[in-house]
Amino acid sequence: MDRVTDTMRAADGTAGPSVDVATEGARIAANVSRVVQGKPDVVRLALVVLLAEGHLLVEDVPGTGKTTLAKALAASIDASVRRIQFTPDLLPSDVTGVAIYDQETRAFEFRPGAVFANVVVADEINRASPKTQSALLECMEERQVTVDGVSYELARPFLVMATQNPVEMEGTYPLPEAQRDRFTARVSMGYPDREAEVAMLDDRGTGDPLATLTPVADAATVRALVAAVGTLHVSDAVRRYVVSLVEATRRSPDLRLGASPRAGLQLLRTARAAAALAGRDHVLPDDVQAMALPVLAHRLLPTADAAAARRTPEQVVHALLGSVPVLRGR
DSSP states (O other): OOOEEEEOOOOSSOOOOOOOHHHHHHHHHHHHHHTTTTTTTHHHHHHHHHHTTTOOEESTTTSSSHHHHHHHHHHHEEEEEEEEOOOOOOOHHHHEEEEEEEEEEEEEEEOOOOOOSSSSETTTTSSSHHHHHHHHHHHHHSEEEEEEEEEOOSSSEHHHHHHHHHHHOTOOOOOOOOHHSSSEEEEOOOOHHHHHHHHHHHSSSSSSSGOOOOOOOHHHHHHHHHHHHHTTTTTTTHHHHHHHHHHHHOTTEEEEOOOOHHHHHHHHHHHHHHHHHOOOOOOOOHHHHHHHHHHHHGEEEHHHHHTTTTTTHHHHHHHHHHOOOOOOOO
């Protein structure tokens, strides 16, 4: 099995040591799993989104470790991290920054907001007003912030990990379709299994494991991993399979809103990252199928009849994976 590596370049242009995506990815995942116990699939998906240069929406009931996952991933890479607690009184300028007039220089000086970091933890994102939520749209898509007509580029890597509680909806503002479409994938933490919960009671009885978590990678390594993921071979058949899945959501009688072209791009990027973490230098249809549910389901809107029949977008995607033929070829 071919392993995916990339060569990091020094400042003088000479080749540096190569980076192995599968090995480095396993180290980061193992470090995060020291805190997020019993959830290897969730940890792996978060890592996939990071290497796909995407953003992750973590949705579940309180106390399941949504914020812990975000903080653990941020602590595992030696990069800048900012946490934003979204509240009804949060302003867009608190997120993006603001230009302040300096009396001494008689000029406006830009004060960066909390979004200027490698990893941004947007806690309880649906508690802020739609106006504040929309402050993240440009950041997530174009990786820049525009204030008073001036654009400021964000650092790479740039990852927004947002959490929201789907149960307690009083005083919240549901994310609009355009905002949900900016998130590469959505994941639900779920409750830990019995053994993991027992271990959690033991580990956290005397302290917080996050406090002792040390980085196992830095921002430069993550950028090299992202570059390596982008070199993976994707056959024409796999590309056509991605498009076929996306088109099938638009034709489904159970959906009134199918997947966007952006969804197809994100599906292919995450499939690349998943293949790289598996140690392959090419993408298989299996990689696409594995990423289809977390990447597509949160973007889809069911029809009134489907909702009345309690047919969820997840069920629709699962059915489409069984009906859309897998194309063969190189």
